Amino acid sequence: xxxxxxxxxxxxxxxxxxxxxxxxxxxxxxxxxxxxxxxxxxxxxxxxxxxxxxxxxxxxxxxxxxxxxxxxxxxxxxxxxxxxxxxxxxxxxxxxxxxxxxxxxxxxxxxxxxxxxxxxxxxxxxxxxxxxxxxxxxxxxxxxxxxxxxxxxxxxxxxxxxxxxxxxxxxxxxxxxxxxxxxxxxxxxxxxxxxxxxxxxxxxxxx
Numbered sequence: 001x002x003x004x005x006x007x008x009x010x011x012x013x014x015x016x017x018x019x020x021x022x023x024x025x026x027x028x029x030x031x032x033x034x035x036x037x038x039x040x041x042x043x044x045x046x047x048x049x050x051x052x053x054x055x056x057x058x059x060x061x062x063x064x065x066x067x068x069x070x071x072x073x074x075x076x077x078x079x080x081x082x083x084x085x086x087x088x089x090x091x092x093x094x095x096x097x098x099x100x101x102x103x104x105x106x107x108x109x110x111x112x113x114x115x116x117x118x119x120x121x122x123x124x125x126x127x128x129x130x131x132x133x134x135x136x137x138x139x140x141x142x143x144x145x146x147x148x149x150x151x152x153x154x155x156x157x158x159x160x161x162x163x164x165x166x167x168x169x170x171x172x173x174x175x176x177x178x179x180x181x182x183x184x185x186x187x188x189x190x191x192x193x194x195x196x197x198x199x200x201x202x203x204x205x206x207x
Contacts, residue, residue: 011124014069035064035076040090051173052105055092061112062189065119066128073116107152111145128193138186150174
């Protein structure tokens with residue numbers, strides 16, 4: 001048996017590829033900017049908390065990653081982050097400043113980039129076309145920002161600010177409040193993206 005028999009499944013077209021099958025470089029740029037704008041818009045859906053707010057950003061990350069694919073999704077979230085650091089009011093609460101790097105929540109914004117890549121990676125392997133499989137992929141992608149954001153938050157709170165949170169305290173402010181909302185956002189994305197695929201297939205069948 002050759003090594004190619006064990007190769008990772010090939011990339012398949014994602015949602016925007018099905019809608020815009022002959023898209024070029026300029027279209028890709030426009031899609032990346034549109035993805036960043038969607039995340040910026042959902043960032044303003046905010047439930048304030050003492051340390052890190054609950055926002056709609058993660059839903060945007062999942063939808064953008066799945067719809068655009070791994071590379072364009074990661075590029076969109078990188079664009080979003082850089083726009084905020086440049087001063088554009090794209091972060092939660094219509095904020096944007098280079099000083100955001102010193103806030104406890106910035107690590108989650110960093111984590112959105114690989115999260116979008118992972119959501120797109122799953123979509124490129126057609127996980128986004130069935131709700132139950134999409135849910136698995138979106139939950140996995142939703143975990144990624146915590147892998148970056150929680151250690152970053154702990155560093156800012158304990159080393160930079162000297163707050164002295166123990167592990168339980170970090171989990172209480174940086175993980176627990178977001179579990180239910182994260183599952184809801186993953187479920188919404190797992191409904192929206194497969195539904196969009198069904199619409200695309202229905203339109204194609206009528207042509």
